[in-house]
Amino acid sequence: MADRTFHSFGFGESAQGSLEEPDRLRFFDAVHGNGPLLPRGAGVSLAGASFGPGVRALGMRHFNRVLAFDDAAGTVTVESGATLATLFGFLARKGWMIAVQPGYPGVTVGGCIAGNVHGKSQYEEGCFGDWVEELELWHPRHGRLMLSPTRESDLFALTIGGFGLTGVILSARLRLAKLKGRGVALTALPVGDIGEAATVMKEHRGRADFLYTWHDMAWSPRGRGFVFVGKLTAEGPEVPVRASFHRFDQERFTLPVGLMNRWSLSAMNCLYSSSRRSGVRQLSLWNAMFPFAAIPAYFYLYGRRGFLEHQVVIPEAAFATYIPRLRALAGRHRVPFGLAAMKLFRGPQRLLTFSGDGISLAIEAPQSSATRALFADIDLLDVALGCRANILKDARLPAAAVARQYPEHDVFRDRLTAFDPARIFRSSLSLRIGL
Amino acid sequence: MNMVIVGASAGLGRALAEELAALGHRLLLVASDARDLEAVGRDLTLRYGGPVGTLAIDLQNFDADAFRGAVLARLDSVDGLFLVAGFGDEDDCGALPKGRALALTKINFVAPLLIANAFLDHLAARPRAHLVGIGSMAAIRGRSRNMVYGASKRGLEFYFEALRHRLSGAACKVQFYRVGFMATTMFKGRHGPLVAKPEQVAKSIVRRLDGREGAFTLSLPWKLISLVLRLLPYSIFRRLDV
Numbered sequence: 001m002a003d004r005t006f007h008s009f010g011f012g013e014s015a016q017g018s019l020e021e022p023d024r025l026r027f028f029d030a031v032h033g034n035g036p037l038l039p040r041g042a043g044v045s046l047a048g049a050s051f052g053p054g055v056r057a058l059g060m061r062h063f064n065r066v067l068a069f070d071d072a073a074g075t076v077t078v079e080s081g082a083t084l085a086t087l088f089g090f091l092a093r094k095g096w097m098i099a100v101q102p103g104y105p106g107v108t109v110g111g112c113i114a115g116n117v118h119g120k121s122q123y124e125e126g127c128f129g130d131w132v133e134e135l136e137l138w139h140p141r142h143g144r145l146m147l148s149p150t151r152e153s154d155l156f157a158l159t160i161g162g163f164g165l166t167g168v169i170l171s172a173r174l175r176l177a178k179l180k181g182r183g184v185a186l187t188a189l190p191v192g193d194i195g196e197a198a199t200v201m202k203e204h205r206g207r208a209d210f211l212y213t214w215h216d217m218a219w220s221p222r223g224r225g226f227v228f229v230g231k232l233t234a235e236g237p238e239v240p241v242r243a244s245f246h247r248f249d250q251e252r253f254t255l256p257v258g259l260m261n262r263w264s265l266s267a268m269n270c271l272y273s274s275s276r277r278s279g280v281r282q283l284s285l286w287n288a289m290f291p292f293a294a295i296p297a298y299f300y301l302y303g304r305r306g307f308l309e310h311q312v313v314i315p316e317a318a319f320a321t322y323i324p325r326l327r328a329l330a331g332r333h334r335v336p337f338g339l340a341a342m343k344l345f346r347g348p349q350r351l352l353t354f355s356g357d358g359i360s361l362a363i364e365a366p367q368s369s370a371t372r373a374l375f376a377d378i379d380l381l382d383v384a385l386g387c388r389a390n391i392l393k394d395a396r397l398p399a400a401a402v403a404r405q406y407p408e409h410d411v412f413r414d415r416l417t418a419f420d421p422a423r424i425f426r427s428s429l430s431l432r433i434g435l
Numbered sequence: 436m437n438m439v440i441v442g443a444s445a446g447l448g449r450a451l452a453e454e455l456a457a458l459g460h461r462l463l464l465v466a467s468d469a470r471d472l473e474a475v476g477r478d479l480t481l482r483y484g485g486p487v488g489t490l491a492i493d494l495q496n497f498d499a500d501a502f503r504g505a506v507l508a509r510l511d512s513v514d515g516l517f518l519v520a521g522f523g524d525e526d527d528c529g530a531l532p533k534g535r536a537l538a539l540t541k542i543n544f545v546a547p548l549l550i551a552n553a554f555l556d557h558l559a560a561r562p563r564a565h566l567v568g569i570g571s572m573a574a575i576r577g578r579s580r581n582m583v584y585g586a587s588k589r590g591l592e593f594y595f596e597a598l599r600h601r602l603s604g605a606a607c608k609v610q611f612y613r614v615g616f617m618a619t620t621m622f623k624g625r626h627g628p629l630v631a632k633p634e635q636v637a638k639s640i641v642r643r644l645d646g647r648e649g650a651f652t653l654s655l656p657w658k659l660i661s662l663v664l665r666l667l668p669y670s671i672f673r674r675l676d677v
Contacts, residue, residue, distance in 0.1 A: 023445035023620050025470045062445065065478035079474070090482050 006051035011306025012395025013048035023062035035424035041111030048428025080110025099177035116161030120210040123344035129160030139167035161353040182236025184288035194223035216269035217337040258303030262336040311362040311390035318385040333374035339364040399434030442520025444471035446619035450637035499549035515565040518547035543587035564607035
């Protein structure tokens with residue numbers, strides 16, 4: 001076990017803890033006591049979800065084995081440390097894919113379940129947890145438990161999007177989506193501002209496999225940009241069994257001073273806008289699915305101070321009010337946004353899962369006191385307009401904001417405490433948001 | 436080819452199993468915990484398609500002849516034998532309790548010796564075969580850490596040299612690799628430029644299977660460390676905190 005300082009991706013949250021990476025199942029037979037413990041997947045969450053002060057993080061990367069595949073039923077059973085990259089290569093050759101995949105291939109299945117994450121088209125595919133049929137959970141007090149929507153259903157629901165606080169997910173059986181093609185025809189539709197982008201997205205609702213936007217809000221406060229409409233196509237390169245890609249590394253060398261400021265972000269966004277021509281581009285499914293794997297240097301340019309991200313679901317009725325008020329707040333705090341992107345969302349919101357009906361907007365800015373002040377004001381705006389922030393993406397989202405945005409915040413905490421009165425599993429995130 | 440990997444459930448053994456499975460070899464994985472073996476076996480079978488068998492044995496208490504019989508009942512013949520299993524004890528720096536000293540000796544020295552011994556005639560008779568052993572940088576010089584472990588690995592290296600001598604002229608290549616720190620549970624959380632990923636080490640070993648026989652140190656920094664340690668006069672070495 002090694003003591004170390006952990007950082008969230010973006011360096012928004014840090015803590016001193018320890019890391020242990022077991023590689024044999026008998027490890028779990030021998031863990032006793034009151035912790036504190038926490039499972040850890042790829043460790044690339046934007047919030048402190050995989051570490052905590054004084055917490056013994058159990059890295060699950062060695063538990064990455066594919067345990068079963070049922071072609072007739074369209075399911076795969078994998079250990080929780082398996083990455084999306086591992087499954088991508090394995091499943092594509094068999095004509096299947098994971099339906100919900102975030103943009104970085106190194107994330108683990110356990111992390112996707114614990115975060116109940118979304119992919120390129122939450123509106124169509126829902127969240128990752130919607131595709132989990134069954135999972136095996138380990139807790140030092142309760143042993144190994146099989147959970148599903150019909151077996152220990154309350155604990156199953158608490159574990160999907162439970163931030164790893166119910167225990168360690170050992171394995172899961174996932175329902176798969178048929179692979180419609182190995183390529184993606186990605187159409188870039190230029191838009192003059194964010195409002196226009198929302199309208200264009202709604203026009204393509206239900207007719208695209210991928211649907212998201214990108215906006216330049218550093219140079220163009222109105223947020224000119226593109227709506228990307230992706231459709232799977234049959235043609236595409238052969239998918240290797242083992243894909244290699246650049247892995248994000250929290251221990252990496254970081255620039256002592258970030259290079260991301262209003263001027264550099266404006267320049268980069270202008271460069272991107274001008275290089276990204278409107279029209280259709282043919283991409284491999286890998287490149288379309290995992291865009292972050294191709295641009296690691298982008299994140300490194302923020303330097304050691306890093307960046308903060310805030311993602312929020314805005315009800316459609318509030319969208320027209322939200323955007324100008326957000327723009328005014330950004331102007332007042334003089335904070336440049338690095339990234340601004342939108343997706344369509346729908347579905348019931350429960351417990352602490354980031355979901356609901358509306359338009360999700362993600363913004364990213366270099367970390368500074370001004371950015372923290374801006375994001376604190378955005379918390380108030382979110383509450384005022386009935387919006388809900390993504391707990392897993394915001395490294396500083398306070399407990400008060402979560403409690404006001406998530407009606408079942410107390411329900412989650414009470415159920416968790418009923419299952420685990422000693423609260424063995426905890427993280428920087430759980431402590432920060434009052435769980 | 437039919438390959439047997441002893442110590443295949445985790446670390447370097449598991450990484451070797453994956454490399455060999457990717458090349459289409461037929462595998463028999465051997466380790467102590469049937470649960471992990473079964474999981475690794477299913478994973479490799481599903482992802483690479485080849486047949487992967489498993490055999491759970493306790494390396495501290497097994498009958499080498501019975502083991503040989505069990506292996507040959509599953510594979511008919513063995514073309515490659517990889518003796519990877521090993522473990523260290525963090526208290527191995529002085530008077531270790533007898534049971535733990537014995538466990539270190541059995542797993543790191545006695546068990547691989549007995550298995551190689553049991554398969555010696557079989558491998559010598561094969562038209563083409565590989566016998567691979569894994570040693571340690573801890574066995575370069577005797578020091579006050581990893582005392583029993585280092586001695587066991589030194590003994591194993593000596594035995595592999597004897598095997599190489601015995602099998603010279605046969606079609607069985609005998610190779611022995613001294614490995615340094617690896618990112619496995621045995622090296623609890625070590626990181627830095629000297630720590631290799633087991634996947635990298637496994638790739639190197641598999642790539643060299645048809646290469647030269649002998650005892651090898653794989654990475655340049657460890658070669659240099661090894662050279663310095665060997666050349667260092669004992670009067671200086673004994674003062675070092677290594």
